[in-house]
Amino acid sequence: MFRCLPLCAALLAPLAQAEEAASLVLHNARIYTVNADQPWAEALAMDEEGEILAVGSQAEVEEYADDDTEFVDLGGRLVLPGFQDSHAHVLDASSEAQGDCPLESDGTLEHWLDEIAGCAEQAKGEWLLGSGFSLHTLLDSGESPRALLDEIAPDLPIAMMEETSHSYWLNSKALQLAGFDGERDDPEGGVILRDPQGRATGVVLDNAGDLVMDKALPPSKALQQVYYQAVLDGQDELARNGITSVADARVFWRRGHLEAWQKVAREDRLKARTSLGLWAYPQLDDGEQLAQLKALYQPGDEDDLLHITQIKLYVDGIVHNTTARLRQPYQHSLAGVDPRGLYYFGPKRLARYARELAASGFDLHIHTIGDQAVRDALDAIEQAGRGRHRLTHVELVDQADIPRFRQLGVIADFQPSPYFTPSFLKDNQPLIGQRAYQMLPMRALYDSGARVTLSSDWDVNPLSPLGIMQNALGLGSRGLPNLEAAIRAYTLDAAYTLRQEQRTGSLEVGKQADLLVLDHDIFKLPPEQIGQAKVLWTLLGGEEVYRAPGF
Ligand SMILES: [Zn+2]
Incomplete structure (x- = not known):
């Protein structure tokens, strides 16, 4: 990275003609903005609050500079909006508990x-x-x-x-x-x-x-320290991977996880905009649990980094254990498991949770893997009314339910992990027969006009968004159609899911400078090598949260 201040800034910068002068200008870059009206730019200016003042050609952006502006020459490198991982287990993945x-x-x-x-x-x-x-x-x-x-x-x-x-x-x-x-x-x-x-x-x-x-793991002082440290360690991993927003996908609020997050936020040590998904415990009394969850809702201000706005709820288990809930029975299921899989929350309870929690402002983050679980969750959301609810995993979807995602405004969140290979699909054949080859209908949902997001489910999968994007493209006709779609699924559409698309998710005037710089231009790499690109620099609201050694 080449920084020049103040001497060469004076050489580069004309007198500021714009109303507000930029504190920082990134230039000589290839900026993919994810803004459909202006997908590419050469330079970007931001103010001290990290708000983007200008995105465009070198000349357009330099108009926002004055004598105090710092310039960073990115040497023609690719800049993307910060990644937004809408399903990661930040605390659990980093925890020694x-x-x-x-x-x-x-x-x-x-x-x-x-x-x-x-x-x-x-x-x-x-x-x-x-x-x-x-x-x-x-x-x-x-x-x-x-x-x-x-x-x-x-x-x-x-x-x-x-x-x-x-x-x-x-x-x-x-x-x-x-x-x-x-x-x-x-x-x-x-x-x-x-x-x-x-x-x-x-x-x-x-x-x-x-x-x-x-x-x-009964709550204790010692464990509280472990959770706190895990949240801190998780911040570094996020920033290293260019992730500037995250949804923690399962906050065990009865084990002390919530307090750990709140402590890190209070100490101003978060390095990503964070939305917490409070776990809905299947074994608790519904009336009591709903009252407790509602009391924990805390959207905060838009400048806050921590928002308690989501509920993580499982409808079913997974195919591998024959616990994903299917419309037609398994060919072989584990002895003791219902031949159609199990429910964490059956349809009636699910409908109640969706209705009451959505009415309280929560967005639902619902684990659905089997086609019956997907059907039940869509039914519950249909009754609950519109929100920014998402179904995550969505491994099996009945054909009749594909158009319902778009109709109901339900987001389909996929984790095409490195393990999701053709042979993985085949491994499921003894359990579910030919349905194994219909798993993960990412392209069908994308083509239906549904909003599709990609996420890691870290540490079930590696955290790297670039690796997940590579897999989403590597699934061929089942995967996303192109790199632009994969980036959008990890930026602007994830920002919509997290109710912050007005502030982040693309690089546009008025939004926050959440962005990353890559060592390779992934638009010029073969799709199967995208995952090897490395993040060099991550900014959150214009503040550096990660810089690679030597950059
Ligand atoms: Zn998960």
Whole structure:
């Protein structure tokens, strides 16, 4: 980066003719603005508050300079509006609370058991927590999952989260502490897998796993510090990836997550505009929970970086566990799971939550993977009235529901992760048959005129927006049609989702200078290399929040 102040600024800058002088001018750049009226520009001027004063040719923008203006020569590099990730788990992804016993999902059972035994020897906490194993490798072994862990440590509760985060592997002690050991019904939104004798096998699915974690992570001062540090660490990762706005997709407000976010915001240490999605707990009483959620609504002012304006709600689970809710049964589902999948929130409760929370100002961020879950969520939103609600994942959509997204103004949010390859689709065939090849109907929704966003679901997937965009293009006829569409899905349309498209999402006069500079021009790279481009510089409202070493 070449900065010149004040000597060469005087050489470059004519006397200011505009009303307000720029504090900073970026020039000699290739600026893709995401403004349809003026997609490309060479230079951009901003004032001290980070508001964009001018975008255009070098000459047009220089009119806003005076003797005090700082000029930055970007050497012809590409500038984009800051990315907006409308679904990331910033706190959880950066948190050590989930444990420090990582397993490789493509490892063998023997290898995992060795790893867990090593972790158990070193364990300092009251629980041994870890993550990363593969559910099907464990179940296909034919061994008793709980007995395998009991052999390692009968008295130390062990809870290992599976790679997708939708199931847990537990020993007897953990089952007992969670209250899952005896005869009991499955919890709302969860399943306790059982052997033919009705005994818990040591694998629990979906919300049953979250209930275990509620037991393992009761709020404490020490954990509060862990969450606070996680939010801080997450800020650096966001800025490094050029992300200037984010929606945290699951705030466990009963575990202390909300306080951690609020503390970081109070200390003015946020590096991205943040919208929090408060988790709707499936197991709570509806009247009480709705009253508590409504009391937490806090849109704030437009200058604030923290907004509590969203509700994260799961309708169903995932195909992999046969817990995604389908219109037609699975070909094979896990024993103990309803042949059509499960509900975290069934249609009636969902409709009530949508109606009451939308009326209180919240936008809904709804996890839907199966086609029945998508149908139910669209029905609930139709009754609730318009808002900026989105369905996230949307892996299976009945043909009849495709046009309803546009009609109802519902945003379709996709995470075309690196794992979403043709072979991944094929892997689902034993579970759902030919429907496997209809998964992720991104192009059909895009072509229908629905608003489509891309997001990471970090750390289920890597955080890099460029990597996700590369995958969205790499899906061929199922993916987004071109790079412009992929950028828009990560900028202006995500800004609409976060109710800030008047202030961010594109580089236009009057908006905030949230932007990034890339080391490569992704418009000139083959689509399969976009993900290798690196962010060099990230500005939030004109303030530097990240600069790559050497730039
Ligand atoms: Zn997620």
